[in-house]
Amino acid sequence: MRNFRKKLLDQETGTVVKKWHQKISIALVFPNTYTVGMSNLGFQTIYRLLNVPDHVVCERVFVDKNSLPHDCISIESGRPLIDFNIIAFSLFIENDYINVIHALNLAGINIKAQNRHHSDPLVMAGGVISFLNPEPVAPFIDAFYIGEAEHVLPQIFEQIDLTYTKAKILDFIESWVGIYIPARHQSHSIVRQYISDITSFQTCSSVITPNATFSDTYLIEVSRGCPHGCRYCGAGYVYRPPRFRNFDQLSESVHRARQVTQKVAFLGAAVSDLPFLDSLCEHVYKTDMTMALSSFRADAMSDQWLSLAVSAGIKTMTIAPDTGSERLRRVVNKGMNEPDILSCVEKLVSSGIMNIRVYLMIGLPTETWDDMVLTVEFCKKMQSVFVDASRSNKKIGRMTINLNCFIPKASTPFQWAGIETVGRLKKKISYLKKHLQRLPNINFQVDSPRKAHIQGVLSLGDQQLHHLIEKAYVLNGNWSQAMKGFDLNYLTGPRQPNETLPWDFIDKGVKKEFLVKEYQSALNGETSIGCFSECRRCGVC
Incomplete structure (x- = not known):
């Protein structure tokens, strides 16, 4: 894996490498292959944004269904997920949910947020499917960011320092708009964050590589x-x-x-x-x-x-x-x-x-x-x-x-x-x-x-669907077998417009x-x- 990492890094232009001393460390995880992840502009944008604050170091991790424990390390420094203060998943497609569990399991971190130790990394997630409906994976995630990140995310991490415990970070970010903490959520709306003027910043590649889909x-x-x-x-x-x-x-x-x-x-x-x-x-x-x-x-x-x-x-x-x-x-x-x-x-x-x-x-x-x-x-x-x-x-x-x-x-x-x-x-x-x-x-x-x-x-899906995702993971991705015993008719059949839907608490405007x-x-x-x-x-x- 070390040689593979070195080969990737040698072929990249724009990689951000920082020293870890006295810095908050964030593992930005794409739950699919390097090739797919490095063609995702949202993933690249978050990588750049999180590396803007001097006291933050953000490194990339890629985990797919074939990843082994020795693969679950960062591209930049080769550190395992468990070493990071924060693990942030970039969610792009629902079928990758199973790789979220896989990454946590490979890292030796309890997949359920409620069962984690206070010393475990804080697990966050964002991405367009989080805006639409984060509920199927909510039991695995400590906190979601709901919305467009360019203006708010750097501000949040500018104000967090290394002395913050996981609980203190949650206390701090809970007051920010666009933050959804499943374990603490009652019935209030989470307002999707929206940037009215996108000409105030650029959204472009941070890293160029021949090993992406867009080579x-x-x-x-x-x-x-x-x-x-x-x-x-x-x-x-x-x-x-x-x-x-x-x-x-x-x-x-x-x-x-x-x-x-x-x-x-x-x-x-x-x-x-x-x-x-x-x-x-x-x-x-x-x-x-x-x-x-x-x-x-x-x-x-x-x-x-x-x-x-x-x-x-x-x-x-x-x-x-x-x-x-x-x-x-x-x-x-x-x-x-x-x-x-x-x-x-x-x-x-x-x-x-x-x-x-x-x-x-x-x-x-x-x-x-x-x-x-x-x-x-x-x-x-x-x-x-x-x-x-x-x-x-x-x-x-x-x-x-x-x-x-x-x-x-x-x-x-x-x-x-x-x-x-x-x-x-x-x-x-x-x-x-x-x-x-x-x-x-x-x-x-x-x-x-x-x-x-x-x-x-x-x-x-709703939060109950996390049981299906977990079962599919245990069965090595055999979804057909995993679905046996689950009554999914309430999801597959037509719904009535007057029904309350799992994602209705997100105010998208x-x-x-x-x-x-x-x-x-x-x-x-x-x-x-x-x-x-x-x-x-x-x-x-």
């Missing part, structure tokens, strides 16, 4: 939230209202990127809505850097932008029509139609972007077999447009269709919708495979319906009445306007 790439957040109001999207609701950085700030980020690497990636749920995206891409091109984007709306591509994108080295683009059914696109409030999508495919290929990744979903609320038939027809149309444009270009790439199973998220209009059974999802996948898998120049990739079902259960109205509109196949500045509809503004 040797400088990640830059261009926006936060999304104005389009897709009813399944957790980020679109928990980060309301959408906010964008300005050109000067982003061009400065590109300048910083140029000093450490040759490639930038612009991230955000609404990259294509950036008002000056054409100018930003031109700026990247002039710096002789290559560029990547997290995703792009099919109805937002201009000829000028496409020309700049090709010049800046973009070879693959991702679009997300969600479904081939126009009716279902109204249900999810996608706000784009089939002609726009097909036109986008043709434009991409004709401009020289030869590889296209298309994201579709199955198991959406109100979905029928007629919608499956329409999805097959839609994919065949896309494939035909793709091939015809490629022939005209005298060069052919590949279209990849990623089929994902719908997962209802807390705090969205679809939190009441329920989860499609694994059996029905498998039948739909088989149908689509039968009709699409043999199409030329199409790569068909399918999400695991079993994993999606597990994630759906965890995303909608969006009124429940608004979510109910959006859910009813979805069931009626009706669209609604997106999230625009100070519209007063959802309650955030």
Whole structure:
């Protein structure tokens, strides 16, 4: 492990290494692999923020299902988790909850917060799924930070010193807004922390490495939230209202990127809505850097932008029509139609972007077999447009269709919708495979319906679900076996809008009445306007 750590560190740019003497030590744990964690901009941001105070040392730890005790050490100094004053988990996806238990167990720390010794490290957690619903893992965590961290987190740790015991730290942080301490929580609301002006700071890569999913790439957040109001999207609701950085700030980020690497990636749920995206891409091109984007709306591509994108080295683009059914696109409030999508495919290929990744979903609320038939027809149309444009270009790439199973998220209009059974999802996948898998120049990739079902259960769960997570861990991740004996019907079936939900105590600013109205509109196949500045509809503004 020592040689592996040294290899990683030698290949990194931007690593923060501090001496431990008289400093509060924080282990920032990503409950997945190094490759995945170092591609997570939220994780990198917290790493930078926690290392700002002089009297704090923050080091990274990565724990996945295959980690052994000797793997459960920090990248920077090789110290075990038990040596740190604070262990902070960065939670990104519900399926990683089992690795939270694994990390604590490998470190010799009791997995239940109520059973820990006063001398054990304080265990904290944050991340976007904590904003949505922290309850399934609440019994394992001493304290959560709920919300956007850039302004508050450094202030909290500026005022904590090494003389604080774990109990004193909890006493101190309990008074801060956005702090949720499960063992002390009564019935009061926890207010999600929100930063109205994201131009007051930069959110970019702290560490560059060739060993990340985005290899040797400088990640830059261009926006936060999304104005389009897709009813399944957790980020679109928990980060309301959408906010964008300005050109000067982003061009400065590109300048910083140029000093450490040759490639930038612009991230955000609404990259294509950036008002000056054409100018930003031109700026990247002039710096002789290559560029990547997290995703792009099919109805937002201009000829000028496409020309700049090709010049800046973009070879693959991702679009997300969600479904081939126009009716279902109204249900999810996608706000784009089939002609726009097909036109986008043709434009991409004709401009020289030869590889296209298309994201579709199955198991959406109100979905029928007629919608499956329409999805097959839609994919065949896309494939035909793709091939015809490629022939005209005298060069052919590949279209990849990623089929994902719908997962209802807390705090969205679809939190009441329920989860499609694994059996029905498998039948739909088989149908689509039968009709699409043999199409030329199409790569068909399918999400695991079993994993999606597990994630759906965890995303909608309450604190009682920690027993299931613990049992799955004991059974080495065999969720199917672990679920036996658990009645999960209350989580998988549709819920009534008047029910009290486990995450209702978190005040995210969006009124429940608004979510109910959006859910009813979805069931009626009706669209609604997106999230625009100070519209007063959802309650955030």
